[in-house]
Amino acid sequence: MKTLSKPPFRADVVGSYLRPDYLIEARAKFARGEISHEALTETENQAITDLVHKQKAAGLKVITDGEFRRSWWHLDFMWGLNGVEKASLKEGYKFQGIESRPETARLSGKISGENHPFIEHFRFLMQFADDQVVPRITIPAPAQFFKELYRPENKTITEAIYPNQADLLSDIAKAYQTFIAQIYAIGCRNLQLDDCTWGMMVDSRYNNAGVADQKNNCGCDCADNNTVISQSVDDLAEMFVQLNNTVMLNAAEDLILTTHVCRGNYRSTWAASGGYAPIASYLFGREHVSAYYLEFDTERAGDFSPLAAVSGEKQVVLGLISSKVSELEDKQAVIERIKEASQYLPLDRLCLSTQCGFASTEEGNELTEAQQWAKIALVTEVAKEVWGSV
Numbered sequence: 001m002k003t004l005s006k007p008p009f010r011a012d013v014v015g016s017y018l019r020p021d022y023l024i025e026a027r028a029k030f031a032r033g034e035i036s037h038e039a040l041t042e043t044e045n046q047a048i049t050d051l052v053h054k055q056k057a058a059g060l061k062v063i064t065d066g067e068f069r070r071s072w073w074h075l076d077f078m079w080g081l082n083g084v085e086k087a088s089l090k091e092g093y094k095f096q097g098i099e100s101r102p103e104t105a106r107l108s109g110k111i112s113g114e115n116h117p118f119i120e121h122f123r124f125l126m127q128f129a130d131d132q133v134v135p136r137i138t139i140p141a142p143a144q145f146f147k148e149l150y151r152p153e154n155k156t157i158t159e160a161i162y163p164n165q166a167d168l169l170s171d172i173a174k175a176y177q178t179f180i181a182q183i184y185a186i187g188c189r190n191l192q193l194d195d196c197t198w199g200m201m202v203d204s205r206y207n208n209a210g211v212a213d214q215k216n217n218c219g220c221d222c223a224d225n226n227t228v229i230s231q232s233v234d235d236l237a238e239m240f241v242q243l244n245n246t247v248m249l250n251a252a253e254d255l256i257l258t259t260h261v262c263r264g265n266y267r268s269t270w271a272a273s274g275g276y277a278p279i280a281s282y283l284f285g286r287e288h289v290s291a292y293y294l295e296f297d298t299e300r301a302g303d304f305s306p307l308a309a310v311s312g313e314k315q316v317v318l319g320l321i322s323s324k325v326s327e328l329e330d331k332q333a334v335i336e337r338i339k340e341a342s343q344y345l346p347l348d349r350l351c352l353s354t355q356c357g358f359a360s361t362e363e364g365n366e367l368t369e370a371q372q373w374a375k376i377a378l379v380t381e382v383a384k385e386v387w388g389s390v
Helices: 021-031 037-057 075-079 118-126 142-149 155-161 165-185 197-201 233-248 277-286 305-309 331-341 369-387
Strands: 082-088 103-112 137-140 190-194 256-261 291-295 315-321 350-354
Touching (some): 037 118, 075 082, 075 142, 103 155, 103 165, 165 233, 315 331, 350 369
Parallel strands (some): 190 256, 291 315
Antiparallel strands (some): 082 103
């Protein structure tokens, strides 16, 4: 089995890590006005430096900043775009048995992507690059941003600023293209688009928009078919694959673009259920990425058969090890699942990771740092046994 020289690697990661206590404390002090932004940045720098050393010691070939400068996996990026502001809502995102903080990204004007703060964030990570590791940045996919702007509480403002939806799609694409060009210019060669839109569309409770327009009155845990964006899952999937592909059109050939799909990850809870089959032809067949990081740790993600729709020579990183639970998976059981997946995609095109990051938001999942690193150690151990390398 060949050893991979560029991402995705046989043993890979999605991106976010549990924040150390001293970073959590510093962020809380900053929020209360007790320390300056410069002091917070110094603490973030130290935490990221420590994290990179741990990633390298774990034998990983890709490093991230753990998303340590963010509160959310997605909203912080959106807030960094021109024409977007941070806003509060009456309700947060709904997860199984829990609700998130009620924050959102809302339009304040026309969108553009110049001078995004993530550029400097990645510049700090670049100093740790060497011939053994590749620095990676993760950002929400364009489709994810579009969907945030169509949350019921944001829809009216979005449509007031962009009466023509085609203009909105065009400006989102241009903003992302600007960001990609600028981050490439400082050395980024691996960018991951995190995209829960696909993981939500497969669940009938969220239907076509991924966010139900209104609750029904049946008393069950489901949602009406009335949606915010589209009455057709196929029409919505077509819109999203075109938007994501437009963003990637002019990217440099040596920039490795990948995407991650899951069904929600907040404090070890989840939001959606359903296999990939309804969206496989769009996501796996047509999206112009080189690899997919896919949630497969529970039956909520369905079976592996949709992988047959993965086109060309694109790779799939199987998220078979849970970042949500503290219990360590059985190594042999993970290996058997990899063999099962290889019935639909050749083993040489498969890799392994956790199903999501360990802290999609700064609250983090319900496990310890020691358990986090044990999970990563299992990923590398299985990779060596199955493929002969990480």
